[in-house]
Amino acid sequence: MEWVYIEDIAAHDGREVEIRGWVYNKRSSGKVRFLLVRDGTGLLQATAFSAEKDSLLFQQFDRLTQESSLIVRGTVRADKRAPGGFELAMSELEIVQIAAEYPITLKEHSTPFLMEHRHLWLRSSRQHAILRVRAEVIKAIRDFFDGRGFRLMDTPILTPSACEGTTTLFETEYFDQKAYLSQSGQLYNEATAMAFGKVYCFGPTFRAEKSKTRRHLIEFWMCEPEVAFATLQDIMVLGEDLILFIMERVLARRRADLETLERDPKPLEAIKKPFPRLTYDEAVPILREKGSAIEWGGDFGAPEETIISELYSSPVCVTHFPTAIKAFYMQPAPENPDVVLGVDFLASEGYGEVIGGGQRIHDPVLLGKRLEEHKLPREAYEWYLDLRKYGSVPHAGFGMGIERMVSWICGIKHIRETIPFPRLLYRIYP
RNA sequence: UCCUCGGUAGCUCAAUCGGCAGAGCGGGUGGCUGUUAACCACUAGGUUGCAGGUUCGAGUCCUGCCCGAGGAGCCA
Numbered sequence: 001m002e003w004v005y006i007e008d009i010a011a012h013d014g015r016e017v018e019i020r021g022w023v024y025n026k027r028s029s030g031k032v033r034f035l036l037v038r039d040g041t042g043l044l045q046a047t048a049f050s051a052e053k054d055s056l057l058f059q060q061f062d063r064l065t066q067e068s069s070l071i072v073r074g075t076v077r078a079d080k081r082a083p084g085g086f087e088l089a090m091s092e093l094e095i096v097q098i099a100a101e102y103p104i105t106l107k108e109h110s111t112p113f114l115m116e117h118r119h120l121w122l123r124s125s126r127q128h129a130i131l132r133v134r135a136e137v138i139k140a141i142r143d144f145f146d147g148r149g150f151r152l153m154d155t156p157i158l159t160p161s162a163c164e165g166t167t168t169l170f171e172t173e174y175f176d177q178k179a180y181l182s183q184s185g186q187l188y189n190e191a192t193a194m195a196f197g198k199v200y201c202f203g204p205t206f207r208a209e210k211s212k213t214r215r216h217l218i219e220f221w222m223c224e225p226e227v228a229f230a231t232l233q234d235i236m237v238l239g240e241d242l243i244l245f246i247m248e249r250v251l252a253r254r255r256a257d258l259e260t261l262e263r264d265p266k267p268l269e270a271i272k273k274p275f276p277r278l279t280y281d282e283a284v285p286i287l288r289e290k291g292s293a294i295e296w297g298g299d300f301g302a303p304e305e306t307i308i309s310e311l312y313s314s315p316v317c318v319t320h321f322p323t324a325i326k327a328f329y330m331q332p333a334p335e336n337p338d339v340v341l342g343v344d345f346l347a348s349e350g351y352g353e354v355i356g357g358g359q360r361i362h363d364p365v366l367l368g369k370r371l372e373e374h375k376l377p378r379e380a381y382e383w384y385l386d387l388r389k390y391g392s393v394p395h396a397g398f399g400m401g402i403e404r405m406v407s408w409i410c411g412i413k414h415i416r417e418t419i420p421f422p423r424l425l426y427r428i429y430p
Numbered sequence: 431u432c433c434u435c436g437g438u439a440g441c442u443c444a445a446u447c448g449g450c451a452g453a454g455c456g457g458g459u460g461g462c463u464g465u466u467a468a469c470c471a472c473u474a475g476g477u478u479g480c481a482g483g484u485u486c487g488a489g490u491c492c493u494g495c496c497c498g499a500g501g502a503g504c505c506a
Contacts, residue, residue: 025466025467025468027464027465027466027468027469028462028465028468029462029463029464029465029468029469030461030462030463031462031463032462032463032464032465033465034464034465034466034468036466045465045466047464047465049463049464050463065457066456079464081464081465081466082464082466083466101440101456101457102456103440103441103456104441105440105441105442105455105456105467106455106456106467107441107442107454107455107456107467108441108442108455109441109442110441110442110498110499111498111499112497112498112499113441113442115498168504183505184506205506207504207505207506209503209504209505210431210503210504211503211504211505212499212500212501212502213500213501213502213503213504213505214500214501215505215506216504216505216506217506220506221506222506299504299505301502301503301504302501302502302503344506352506353505353506354506355506356505356506398506399506400506401505401506402506403506404506405506426497426498427498
C-alpha cells in the first residue's frame with residue numbers, strides 16, 4: 001500500500017493509502033470513531049464504523065492518546081463534513097508508540113508555558129504556518145539574489161574583533177585567543193564584493209544586548225547583499241525589488257498559511273514601487289508634529305519608526321541620518337558631511353525597520369580617521385583598510401532581518417515565533 | 431540595566447472586607463452511529479514561587495529574594 005503525505009491526499013481520492021503520523025485529536029460517538037491525524041504536511045480525519053465494539057480497530061483507537069505515533073491505512077474519499085474535504089475510511093491502525101500525557105492541549109496556554117515547550121509547540125498548526133512562511137521567505141531571498149547574478153559568500157561566525165564596535169558581542173575561546181560571535185557579515189562582504197562584484201551572505205547573527213522587546217532576538221538571521229560600484233540610490237532600488245519579490249512569492253505560494261494566521265493579505269498586496277523616500281531632515285518635523293519629542297541628531301526609537309511607517313501603505317525609505325549616530329564606515333553625503341548616505345526601510349503597519357544599509361566609505365584617509373574617532377584598534381582593521389588601498393571603489397549594501405520580515409508578513413506581534421528555537425534575553429531553553 | 435504588571439491543581443483562571451482551596455480543560459472510568467477545540471455522567475488531582483514577619487487566623491497585608499511577561503534604551 002502506498003505511503004502518501006496528507007498535502008497530496010486529493011490526488012489519491014478513491015484509492016487505498018497509508019498515512020504515517022501522529023494523533024492530533026480524536027472523537028468518538030458510540031459506534032463511530034473520528035481520528036484527526038497530522039503528518040507534518042497537513043491534517044486528515046480518519047473514520048471507523050463498527051457494529052461490534054470489540055473490533056481490533058476500535059480497541060487500538062481507544063488506546064490512543066494525543067500525539068501518539070501511528071500508521072493508518074484505508075480508503076481516501078471526499079466528504080464535505082471532513083476538515084479539508086477528504087477523509088480516510090480506516091481499515092487498519094498500527095500503533096508506533098502510545099504517547100505519554102501531552103502537555104499542550106487544544107485549549108489556550110500562556111506564552112511562557114508554550115516557550116518552555118517550544119520543542120512540542122512546533123507541532124501546532126499556527127507555528128507550522130509561520131515557519132512555512134519563513135522557509136518560503138528564505139527561498140525567495142536566495143532565488144532573488146541567485147537570479148540576479150549575486151554570489152553567495154558565507155562570512156565567518158567566529159571573528160577576531162568587533163565589526164561595528166559599539167554593540168555588545170558574545171565572547172568565546174579561540175584556543176589561546178579571544179574570539180567573538182559575528183554580529184554582521186558586512187565587513188567581510190565588502191572584501192568579497194571587491195572580488196566578485198555583487199555578493200550576499202545569509203547566516204546567523206549574534207547580539208549580546210539586553211534587549212527585551214517584541215522586535216529583538218539574541219540570535220537572528222540576516223541577509224546582507226553588497227555591491228561594488230553601487231551607490232545609495234542603487235541599493236535602495238535593490239531593497240525595493242527584494243521586498244516586492246518576497247511579497248509576491250509568499251502571496252502566490254503561502255496564501256493558505258496566511259489564512260491560517262488570519263493575516264489580511266491586502267496591506268501586503270498594496271505595496272508598490274517606488275517606496276516613499278524621506279530624508280532624516282524631512283522626518284524630524286513630521287515626527288514632532290505627530291507628538292514625538294525627537295530633536296535633530298537623535299536616533300529613531302520604536303515609537304518614531306511606528307509613526308513614520310503608518311503614514312504610507314508601502315515601506316518608507318528614510319535616508320541621510322546624522323553621521324554621529326551611525327556606524328563608522330558610513331559614507332558622508334557629499335553636500336553635507338554631517339549626514340550619511342544610509343537608509344532604513346521601515347515596514348508598513350507599524351512593523352518598523354526591516355532593512356538597514358547604505359554606502360560605505362571608500363576613501364582610505366577618511367576611513368582611517370573614522371576608526372580613530374570611534375577608538376577602534378587600527379591593527380584589527382588593516383585588512384579592511386587594504387580594500388581602500390587596492391582599487392577602491394564606491395560600494396553599498398544592506399542587511400535584512402529575516403525574522404522581522406516574517407513577523408511583518410505573518411502579521412504577528414512578537415518576533416519570537418518566527419524562528420524554530422528563539423534565543424531570548426533570559427531564555428536559552430529548549 | 432531601568433519602569434510597570436504578574437506567579438493558586440498538569441494547563442487556563444476564580445477565591446468579596448484577612449475567615450472551610452474552587453471551576454473549566456487535560457487525565458481516569460462509563461455512556462452515545464457523523465464528530466468538528468464534540469457532548470453527557472462520575473472520579474482522582476494542592477508545599478497557593480521561596481524565606482521571614484504581622485495576626486486568634488494569611489492565597490489575600492508587610493519585607494527580602496527567585497522566576498516570568500509587557501515596555502524603554504540599543505538595533506536588523
